[in-house]
Amino acid sequence: MKELAVLSKAMMQERKDILLSIMFGFIAGTAGVALFSASGYMISQTVFAPPLYTLIVLTSMVKLLGFVRAASRYGERLASHRATFSILSRLRTTFFARLIPVTPGILNKNRSGDLLARIVGDVESLQHYFLRVAYPPVMVVMVFLCTVIFTAVYSFWMACLLVAGMLITAFVVPGLVVSWQRKLNDQVRQHRATLSTEVTEVLYGFRDLKIYGQLAQREQMLEHASASLASEQQRSATQLLRGQSMHVMITYLVTWGVLVLGAVLIGKGELSGVFLAMLILAAQTVFEESAAMAVLPAYKQDSEYAAKRLAQTAPPRDEQHVRVAPVHPNQERIWEPCMYSERSAVEVEICNVSFQYEGEWRAALKEVSLHLAPGSKTAIVGPSGSGKSTILDLLLKLRTPTSGVLKLNNVSISEHHEESIWRNTHVVLQQSHFFRGTIRDNLLSDNQNLDEEREEDRLLAVLQAVQLQHLALEDFVYEKAENLSDGEKQRLAIARAMLRPGTLWLLDEPTSALDYVTEARVLKNLMAQAVNDTLLLICHRLTGLEQMHQIVVMDQGRVVETGTFDELMSQKGYFYEMKQIELQMLGDQGA
């Protein structure tokens, strides 16, 4: 199965531990069979009052085998679990690396609660592949072959009986378990997805649900989803247990068969009675070794399903529709911070770019063309949903245009590493994420190495510039910055952007939650820092745009007007009308 390739690769990388676990497992398995066979033989021998040295040899052998079995079982567990956890960690990193480039698209298509549970659950499911799917058959075949050869020395028919029993436990019982589990597993997965979605909805929407009086109803749905999942899981566990019970039953039937066959052979004089207990115990022990086979298909199915879903969620890099173009020879020259000292501003070109979100019938951007000269200041305005933020997403390489080209310093954006763009751009998006920690942690959240002595002064100066001087660097920030107001969050995001290197600023409504006075002060300081840089500002308010070199007006995914403030006002077009409405509203508020 192609999807399991990543797993096979991870297993190959852990081959040393895997080989060790197979070796120790084989020793433990055969030592177990030998231990019980020797015990059976010893018990039978004692009936005939053998010489003392025979008993001493047999007792020592039993003790030695017991020790070898325990020690090698320990070695097997150690090596196999070490291999399993290393494989798991490799799977996590591989999957995470695949996930990053396709993240915005995935979040579009999936419900976040389900997605999180799926990713975690599926990766965890894959950890069973080695221990419960790949490893048991190897072990069972090796130990079983030895036992069959050993038994065949005493009786061919007994060996045949063991082979028949093994075929039933290795194929018939697991086959039955699979057919029972197939439908149930689907139901368990569906119920798990519903529960995760419900949990996320209640957690994230707690406040709104409470205000709109829907909390009790949602809690009921959550309880219902949880109960349904528990009952399906119980049914699934019962069926797995039924499979294991059948395995035990077959084991006892085979043991009884060995007993009956042994009695017949002894009666015919073809087998010495002293070996009967030994053969019975050997048969019983070897089937215990193969107990894992009963649940193997269920785990196999589960792992394959998990691998398939993970491959769908985050396809391998070569199958991702993210353009990872070759690195342009000049690329690092353009973006490396060492060039930052020259402060050469970035030129941005957007040529005939169209973009359509996956699953949407209508394009968010239609043949948009823009030119941002180095060092220029551009504002994009337009009604909500006109495609302004999408332009930023494309410039940040969070999404790939459906058609058209975006260029930074005359190099297509597809030829830039996304990390290099992010590292060297001052970005403020509409929604910023804040971490649980201090203000200082949040300001330096990308581990910038500011000169330690100057760090304090620089951070305080930035806080002052964004009018957050009332906050101390050691003030605590709760998860999602819940202890900050929306305006404070925006200013913290601006401060964070101001601390970054680079000569390109991409700002998406960075001050929408601020009052006019604070907004004017913050923007003034920001503009002072960005004086020589290229800046793109998305905004709804039309005040203060007079200083912009260029204003771009967008509507329904198209650029409808471009020009300076004065040009657009004299054109008396879309922008002029928007400005009139804003003035009217401000007038109404003032009245």
Ligand SMILES: Nc1ncnc2c1ncn2[C@@H]1O[C@H](COP(=O)(O)OP(=O)(O)OP(=O)(O)O)[C@@H](O)[C@H]1O
């Ligand atoms: N993740 C998404 N999946 C599907 N469609 C989307 C997604 N994000 C935005 N859109 C759609 O794309 C269009 C442009 O959205 P965009 O966010 O770029 O508009 P905007 O001008 O920035 O709006 P606003 O001023 O409200 O932020 C809208 O019609 C919107 O419904």
